[in-house]
Amino acid sequence: MSVTLKDVAHAARVSISTASRALTGTGLTSERTQQRLTRIARELGYRPNPIARGLKTGQSRLVALLVHNLTNASFQVMAEVVQARLKALGYQMLLCIGGDDPKQESDTLTTLVDHRIDGLIVVPTGKNGPQLKALAKDVPIVCLVRRDDATDLETVLADDPQGAYLGTRHLIELGHRRIGLIVGRQDTTSGRERLSGYVRALREADIAKDDTLIHAGHFEPETGATGARKLLDLSRPPSAIFVANHEATLGVLRVTSERNIAIPDDLSLLCYEDMPWFEWHRPAISIVDNGARDLANLAVDRLLQRMDAKGNGNDGVREYRVGARLIKRDSCRQIDPASKPKPSIPKSKSSAAKSSAVKPAKV
Amino acid sequence: MSVTLKDVAHAARVSISTASRALTGTGLTSERTQQRLTRIARELGYRPNPIARGLKTGQSRLVALLVHNLTNASFQVMAEVVQARLKALGYQMLLCIGGDDPKQESDTLTTLVDHRIDGLIVVPTGKNGPQLKALAKDVPIVCLVRRDDATDLETVLADDPQGAYLGTRHLIELGHRRIGLIVGRQDTTSGRERLSGYVRALREADIAKDDTLIHAGHFEPETGATGARKLLDLSRPPSAIFVANHEATLGVLRVTSERNIAIPDDLSLLCYEDMPWFEWHRPAISIVDNGARDLANLAVDRLLQRMDAKGNGNDGVREYRVGARLIKRDSCRQIDPASKPKPSIPKSKSSAAKSSAVKPAKV
DNA sequence: TAGCTTTTTGCAATCGTTTGCAGTCTATCG
DNA sequence: CGATAGACTGCAAACGATTGCAAAAAGCTA
Numbered sequence: 001m002s003v004t005l006k007d008v009a010h011a012a013r014v015s016i017s018t019a020s021r022a023l024t025g026t027g028l029t030s031e032r033t034q035q036r037l038t039r040i041a042r043e044l045g046y047r048p049n050p051i052a053r054g055l056k057t058g059q060s061r062l063v064a065l066l067v068h069n070l071t072n073a074s075f076q077v078m079a080e081v082v083q084a085r086l087k088a089l090g091y092q093m094l095l096c097i098g099g100d101d102p103k104q105e106s107d108t109l110t111t112l113v114d115h116r117i118d119g120l121i122v123v124p125t126g127k128n129g130p131q132l133k134a135l136a137k138d139v140p141i142v143c144l145v146r147r148d149d150a151t152d153l154e155t156v157l158a159d160d161p162q163g164a165y166l167g168t169r170h171l172i173e174l175g176h177r178r179i180g181l182i183v184g185r186q187d188t189t190s191g192r193e194r195l196s197g198y199v200r201a202l203r204e205a206d207i208a209k210d211d212t213l214i215h216a217g218h219f220e221p222e223t224g225a226t227g228a229r230k231l232l233d234l235s236r237p238p239s240a241i242f243v244a245n246h247e248a249t250l251g252v253l254r255v256t257s258e259r260n261i262a263i264p265d266d267l268s269l270l271c272y273e274d275m276p277w278f279e280w281h282r283p284a285i286s287i288v289d290n291g292a293r294d295l296a297n298l299a300v301d302r303l304l305q306r307m308d309a310k311g312n313g314n315d316g317v318r319e320y321r322v323g324a325r326l327i328k329r330d331s332c333r334q335i336d337p338a339s340k341p342k343p344s345i346p347k348s349k350s351s352a353a354k355s356s357a358v359k360p361a362k363v
Numbered sequence: 364m365s366v367t368l369k370d371v372a373h374a375a376r377v378s379i380s381t382a383s384r385a386l387t388g389t390g391l392t393s394e395r396t397q398q399r400l401t402r403i404a405r406e407l408g409y410r411p412n413p414i415a416r417g418l419k420t421g422q423s424r425l426v427a428l429l430v431h432n433l434t435n436a437s438f439q440v441m442a443e444v445v446q447a448r449l450k451a452l453g454y455q456m457l458l459c460i461g462g463d464d465p466k467q468e469s470d471t472l473t474t475l476v477d478h479r480i481d482g483l484i485v486v487p488t489g490k491n492g493p494q495l496k497a498l499a500k501d502v503p504i505v506c507l508v509r510r511d512d513a514t515d516l517e518t519v520l521a522d523d524p525q526g527a528y529l530g531t532r533h534l535i536e537l538g539h540r541r542i543g544l545i546v547g548r549q550d551t552t553s554g555r556e557r558l559s560g561y562v563r564a565l566r567e568a569d570i571a572k573d574d575t576l577i578h579a580g581h582f583e584p585e586t587g588a589t590g591a592r593k594l595l596d597l598s599r600p601p602s603a604i605f606v607a608n609h610e611a612t613l614g615v616l617r618v619t620s621e622r623n624i625a626i627p628d629d630l631s632l633l634c635y636e637d638m639p640w641f642e643w644h645r646p647a648i649s650i651v652d653n654g655a656r657d658l659a660n661l662a663v664d665r666l667l668q669r670m671d672a673k674g675n676g677n678d679g680v681r682e683y684r685v686g687a688r689l690i691k692r693d694s695c696r697q698i699d700p701a702s703k704p705k706p707s708i709p710k711s712k713s714s715a716a717k718s719s720a721v722k723p724a725k726v
Numbered sequence: 727t728a729g730c731t732t733t734t735t736g737c738a739a740t741c742g743t744t745t746g747c748a749g750t751c752t753a754t755c756g
Numbered sequence: 757c758g759a760t761a762g763a764c765t766g767c768a769a770a771c772g773a774t775t776g777c778a779a780a781a782a783g784c785t786a
């Protein structure tokens with residue numbers, strides 16, 4: 001069907017092996033034949049067959065990315081970043097969707113290694129530790145966003161404690177003392193870590209932690225709605241809500257809208273992770289950016305390094321944290337505890353907010 | 364490294380060929396050996412190597428989906444649907460992102476056929492017709508959402524003429540006579556077809572087409588903003604806007620919000636294609652659903668059929684249309700034909716409208 | 727039991743590459 | 757001028773499966 005190495009060799013009147021060496025540039029061929037063959041190959045439109053090559057070399061030039069879904073904005077940009085990076089290096093990305101379901105994850109993992117993928121970036125459910133660990137012997141693996149505690153795989157994480165801390169502190173600096181928190185499930189790393197960052201910021205400001213102000217729930221809009229209702233129904237409702245679970249944002253907005261609560265006048269709102277429409281929403285929604293782009297890039301970096309290292313990548317560092325940063329928009333306002341003044345939009349001096357940096361963390 | 368067919372055959376004391384036949388179920392083996400071999404294979408944890416198999420059979424069990432991006436909600440659900448369907452059939456999906464850029468599309472296409480994909484579903488840019496046509500000789504291809512006029516490839520399209528017609532008629536039935544249209548680029552199928560559906564509905568209702576009410580632009584929020592401004596600045600502004608280009612929705616909403624225009628009281632708004640947050644938005648946004656899910660499913664159906672047919676799929680039908688449907692929510696209101704449409708200086712009296720009084724009145 | 731058909735099995739080639747080994751050629755040096 | 761090192765090249769065996777063909781085994785009839 002298509003042009004094979006044999007054809008090229010034949011056209012150039014050399015043996016297949018010479019052709020192979022010349023084209024792969026193994027250096028064992030004379031400059032002249034090498035050039036001649038590259039030319040002929042080009043003329044004939046020869047494109048090496050990765051399958052045949054893979055059979056011999058055991059590589060596939062395929063790298064898989066396994067995420068939970070594609071509706072999550074973070075996963076979208078991660079997928080785009082990973083795909084772009086890999087393509088530039090001649091790899092193809094295999095995007096798989098695991099739905100945060102251990103069974104599906106497990107199935108997908110086995111198919112992937114069957115296909116002899118050269119590398120894997122995975123957002124683990126956390127329930128397939130042993131399998132992942134076993135696979136890691138055959139294939140370089142990097143975990144993304146979530147850690148699988150049952151493994152010691154290299155992991156690239158958002159700095160959720162810091163992000164939540166940053167966000168909470170921002171609200172405190174604006175004068176808020178009663179800050180509601182809507183956060184994800186507490187059996188996930190991110191859920192726990194965001195809560196802890198929130199708590200730390202409060203403690204640092206000598207604000208007593210009030211459990212009635214904290215609502216932990218699932219990663220769904222519904223959680224935001226019930227959470228918001230609960231918080232707003234309190235006898236002393238919060239003056240700001242930090243939605244540390246971006247799937248919940250929609251729910252919160254619906255409730256504030258239903259109740260005709262003006263943002264940021266009546267309530268300040270700060271969210272976690274960006275969404276394309278946050279900027280376009282009125283008021284534009286301030287966020288803590290978890291750095292999805294950086295996360296993906298770092299994950300690719302790590303993976304590539306492992307793929308090159310060929311096994312001896314045990315250089316100690318097992319966990320990387322990508323710094324979060326605050327993006328101030330218009331949904332949080334300064335509070336003056338003394339009077340009830342006109343709302344003032346905080347000016348965005350975003351240069352100060354760029355605290356993002358990539359730093360390795362110790363195990 | 365892993366268990367090969369040879370190992371299985373050896374363990375069962377049969378030849379490799381027998382093992383192969385027994386496991387692939389070619390039917391040329393006795394029931395008994397077949398069972399015995401499947402058992403042994405299972406015990407040994409044998410998993411066939413798709414690369415080796417592919418080399419011989421010329422198949423890869425890989426099917427590619429090439430879309431423009433992942434931020435578009437339709438592409439997201441399509442990707443999820445395709446992945447799910449294919450996985451169930453033992454295929455892996457290769458998701459590629461072409462950015463609606465002919466050069467990238469072209470590059471990706473060649474890498475894909477290099478990888479000997481078994482099939483391809485592509486949202487074509489429309490600029491690589493010849494290449495697609497050539498590839499179609501080697502690989503079953505189905506076009507999705509957009510047609511590439513330079514080819515005669517099987518194509519699964521949304522019924523945009525009907526969808527636009529449906530939406531426009533809905534607005535007309537609500538009593539609107541001046542209906543603004545914000546639509547995509549007129550050099551794309553969807554852009555043209557949606558315009559034509561709009562025009563047909565108008566004609567059918569004996570409403571003269573007014574070109575000042577039509578704004579065609581790029582697939583970006585900015586287009587929505589400029590379009591909305593243009594329409595609302597008219598001396599006789601429309602009483603309803605049909606945003607037939609869902610990337611533009613954000614821009615339109617920003618403008619209505621900036622100008623304190625209440626939806627649906629002051630202006631009815633109808634959009635094309637669903638977004639997760641449309642339902643949660645206040646007011647919930649009515650849409651014409653293009654049936655992304657159905658589109659993807661049909662595309663997969665067609666592709667599979669072609670892949671089975673092995674070349675003789677010339678059964679005449681070259682184009683499939685998936686019906687659109689109207690989803691009524693709260694952003695369109697009935698107009699009293701007696702009273703004149705109220706133009707300029709709209710008061711914000713909608714209880715459900717964006718409540719924040721403070722807007723940085725930029726622009 | 728012989729002779730025939732039908733099933734089941736094994737041998738070996740093949741897919742398109744890569745690569746160890748051995749052979750050929752060129753050039754250099756004594 | 758002949759020997760020899762060094763640079764190129766080609767042969768052939770892999771990689772792990774599938775598959776046509778022929779041989780062996782089994783089943784059947786008479």
